[in-house]
Amino acid sequence: MHAMQYEITLPADYDMGIIRARVATKGHLLDDFPGLGLKAYLMRERGPESVVNQYAPFYLWAAQDGMNAFLLGAGFDGVVRDFGRPEVQHWTGLAFEEGPASTSVARTAVRRRHLVPETAALPDLLAEAVAETRRLSEAAGVVCAALALDPRRWELVHFTLWNHETPRTTGDRFQVLHVSQPNRATLASAAHR
Structure with missing residues (x-):
C-alpha cells in the first residue's frame, strides 16, 4: 500500500464552490481506476477550522x-x-483498518503527521503506531484508518475517515466531498505490516 497527497492552496477569496463542482462532475472518473484502493477528495475552507x-x-x-x-x-x-x-507527498503504507462505520459515507477526514524522533527504536515505535491505528479504527464513527511512513523525512501520517463532521481527535481536518474506492477491500493486505 502507498499513501499519497497533494495540497493545492488557493487564494483567500477563491470560490470553493468551484472545487465542489469539479468533484461533483469529475470525482466518479476514478471510481474504477485500476490499482486505486481509495481516493478521498478533500478540501478545507478558510474560516474557524x-x-x-x-x-x-x-x-x-x-x-x-x-x-x-x-x-x-x-x-x-x-x-x-x-x-x-x-x-506530491508520498508515504509507504504500514496499516489499514476498517472502522465500525465502514459502510457509511465519509464526511470528515483527519490527518495527523508527526516526525519520528532520531533516538526512537523504529521497530517498537512502528509497532505502537500500528496498534494506535487499530485502536483508532475502533472508535464510533470511524469509516477507516490508515498509517503510513515517509522514510525520507521520517514522518508518520495517520489518516482517518469519519462519518460525521466533529470527530474528537486532533489533526488537520478536511471536508470529504467524494470517495472513490475501487480496491478498498485489498488495502489491508497491501499494507506493509
Whole structure:
C-alpha cells in the first residue's frame, strides 16, 4: 500500500464552490481506476477550522503501478492543467483498518503527521503506531484508518475517515466531498505490516 497527497492552496477569496463542482462532475472518473484502493477528495475552507482554502486529495494505492499510471497519465494531467504541478507527498503504507462505520459515507477526514524522533527504536515505535491505528479504527464513527511512513523525512501520517463532521481527535481536518474506492477491500493486505 502507498499513501499519497497533494495540497493545492488557493487564494483567500477563491470560490470553493468551484472545487465542489469539479468533484461533483469529475470525482466518479476514478471510481474504477485500476490499482486505486481509495481516493478521498478533500478540501478545507478558510474560516474557524482552517487558515487556508485548500483542495487536498488523499490516496491509498493498493498497487504501485496504478499510482504510476495516475501520476504519469491523463488522471493527473487535469490537475496540472488547472492548478499547476503540485508537490506530491508520498508515504509507504504500514496499516489499514476498517472502522465500525465502514459502510457509511465519509464526511470528515483527519490527518495527523508527526516526525519520528532520531533516538526512537523504529521497530517498537512502528509497532505502537500500528496498534494506535487499530485502536483508532475502533472508535464510533470511524469509516477507516490508515498509517503510513515517509522514510525520507521520517514522518508518520495517520489518516482517518469519519462519518460525521466533529470527530474528537486532533489533526488537520478536511471536508470529504467524494470517495472513490475501487480496491478498498485489498488495502489491508497491501499494507506493509
